[in-house]
Amino acid sequence: MKEAAAHAAAMRESSMAGPSPRLEMLVVACEALTTPGEAGAALFERAPSLPDPERWPFDIARVRLFYGERLRRLRAMAEAREQLTQALEAFQRLGAKPWVTRAAVELRAGGRSAPAAARPRAVALTAQELQIATLAATGLANKQIAERMLLSHRTIGTHLYQIYPKPGITSRAALRDALSGLDLHAEED
Template sequence: MAELSPRLELLVLTCEALTTPGKAAVGLFERALSLPGPERWPFDVARVRLFYGERLRRLRATTEGREQLAQALEAFQRLGAKPWVARTAAELRAGGQSAPTAVRPGAVTLTAQELQIAKLAATGLTNKQIAERLFLSHRTIGTHLYQIYPKPGITSRAALRDALSQLDTDEDD
């Protein structure tokens, strides 16, 4: 099978690595990831990195495992593979690293009300001023902002304007 195509070789080496016990699997994962042209199969390569990262973590090579898992997470996010993002993030957490909450900007979705609140907050209005304009409680505004911040991966009102402008440019593309 491996001789039929580079992609099949990647998959065969990965299967061999998954069924090989202990540290012997590391060489097989490395061979699989060193094959030419991996950018043609980003999902397959991301899965290989996830499996490799899992194996490295179990072998207590946590730093190397985190590197593979972080690359896998980035690829899965870019591809919009949500179940794989969740699995990879869980594996990163198991390895002692908090998985980044930021997703790529194009994947950020805000409700109409969240977007309206975010735009007003980005202009510098206080929660109370926003609440008066929208006929809501200032606490409701605070709650919405608390829920908005993690979506584009920000932690403050100051970063909101930049995140919204990035969102606008991604939607224009």
């Protein structure tokens, strides 16, 4: 946490947020994430109130999600549910499935059931697919995964191509979030 706070302070000191309301909002959100107590809550409140927040719905939804997570952990359930519901609705409008799942999980943990469309569903992967997906989610290239698993890099590519539709993603970039937000289980080979 100390290191993250130092990074947030460095962003503020660099004046990087000066020319852009979006960057200002992101800097304030980073400061909110690294500031405990009332001061952190005040920063979370400030971030979405900066000029033109509707221009960055995904960023605002993430700020609301992080704020809702913090409020839930502080047992401010009504306030948490309000932030989490707004985040969930924004993620649904944007089609950000892994983020919809994360917000739905938080909302349920806060005592409110999420709409059925937002609930994580069980995704069946073979043991080999699960291993490949996990390695790919860590950032390894197909060639590196192939070397570890004693397969060809083309076989890894084929497996990934078959894995993506199962959790409803279309790219490697979404794999990590999809794996963390879904109820995964291995099929029998």
